[in-house]
Amino acid sequence: MGEFPPFPAAARAAGEAVCGAPIELTEISYRRGAAVWKAAGPEGAVAVKVGDDEGAAVTQREAAVLKAIGWPDYLLASGEGEEAGAAWLVTRWFTGPSTGQVFAPVRRDMDGKAGALSASVDLCRAVADLHASGWIHSDLQPAHGIHTDHGVRLLDLSWSWRRGLEPTSDFRGGLTHLVAPELAAAINIGIQPVTPSAAAEVYALAGTLWTCITGRWPLDYAAAGIDPVQLTPANLRTHIAGRRVPLDTASPWPAFQDILRPVLLGRTGDRPTAAELAESLAKVAM
Numbered sequence: 161m162g163e164f165p166p167f168p169a170a171a172r173a174a175g176e177a178v179c180g181a182p183i184e185l186t187e188i189s190y191r192r193g194a195a196v197w198k199a200a201g202p203e204g205a206v207a208v209k210v211g212d213d214e215g216a217a218v219t220q221r222e223a224a225v226l227k228a229i230g231w232p233d234y235l236l237a238s239g240e241g242e243e244a245g246a247a248w249l250v251t252r253w254f255t256g257p258s259t260g261q262v263f264a265p266v267r268r269d270m271d272g273k274a275g276a277l278s279a280s281v282d283l284c285r286a287v288a289d290l291h292a293s294g295w296i297h298s299d300l301q302p303a304h305g306i307h308t309d310h311g312v313r314l315l316d317l318s319w320s321w322r323r324g325l326e327p328t329s330d331f332r333g334g335l336t337h338l339v340a341p342e343l344a345a346a347i348n349i350g351i352q353p354v355t356p357s358a359a360a361e362v363y364a365l366a367g368t369l370w371t372c373i374t375g376r377w378p379l380d381y382a383a384a385g386i387d388p389v390q391l392t393p394a395n396l397r398t399h400i401a402g403r404r405v406p407l408d409t410a411s412p413w414p415a416f417q418d419i420l421r422p423v424l425l426g427r428t429g430d431r432p433t434a435a436e437l438a439e440s441l442a443k444v445a446m
């Protein structure tokens with residue numbers, strides 16, 4: 161992960177105001193210029209994200225999204241760090257497994273299917289609620305839904321967008337392995353700014369669930385004779401946009417994957433809404 165950036169004094173003060181003092185910091189991740197800590201004190205825990213250099217603008221945008229979205233009990237504080245070019249935000253710490261973690265027993269030995277299925281329905285409904293409120297998350301992945309006792313909380317809203325909010329010119333479709341073909345094409349053509357869509361998000365949602373089941377990305381790169389690690393994201397998007405990579409044929413949970421497959425292979429306009437996907441999954445027989 162590399163050495164974490166300095167922890168801003170103002171973020172510490174904000175954390176202590178919520179959690180009590182002293183707070184203990186646990187390093188969670190540090191990627192692409194954004195560091196995340198869990199800060200825990202006698203009265204609770206928060207997540208602190210600090211964006212330095214390339215991550216500063218992205219972290220600043222996430223704070224702006226969280227302010228605009230106005231979820232109660234989510235964003236607690238944000239600011240421009242005292243370190244030049246840094247930005248930080250403090251959010252409530254959400255306790256519970258990610259969608260990917262809920263599926264761990266399924267991937268291991270097809271255990272825990274009922275829990276995984278109901279978590280999937282919950283995730284789809286959370287995305288449906290988000291879409292109903294006019295927002296697109298734009299970076300769904302197995303780690304970005306946390307299943308708490310009080311429902312699903314979505315994380316990492318750096319790229320989230322609603323009509324009327326300035327789309328960001330840096331948006332590259334979220335995780336490349338889960339980008340919808342039409343979005344991959346729009347990005348590669350160089351249309352700017354690229355606006356996310358609910359239909360592309362449903363593709364990412366289905367791809368997320370597929371990956372949760374199989375532990376592999378939905379597309380079978382080896383079958384297409386390509387190694388995604390050797391390709392630039394733009395090259396990978398060219399393959400995805402051209403639908404040159406077949407869907408993985410591994411099918412450990414046919415009844416579930418039979419619902420996801422048409423979402424991943426079908427035309428954009430034929431995709432279900434997130435709410436419809438939730439209803440289809442709710443009917444999967446155990």
Ligand SMILES: Nc1ncnc2c1ncn2[C@@H]1O[C@H](COP(=O)(O)OP(=O)(O)OP(=O)(O)O)[C@@H](O)[C@H]1O
Pocket residue numbers: 188189190191192194195196206207209251252253254255303304306315316317318
């Ligand atoms: N509020 C929170 N509650 C619980 N866990 C959190 C919270 N915020 C972040 N995390 C944990 O930290 C990880 C990284 O956070 P996040 O995805 O927001 O950061 P990122 O650096 O932008 O990640 P990415 O690699 O997706 O760009 C999450 O996957 C999750 O495990």
Ligand SMILES: [Mg+2]
Pocket residue numbers: 303304316
């Ligand atoms: Mg993330």
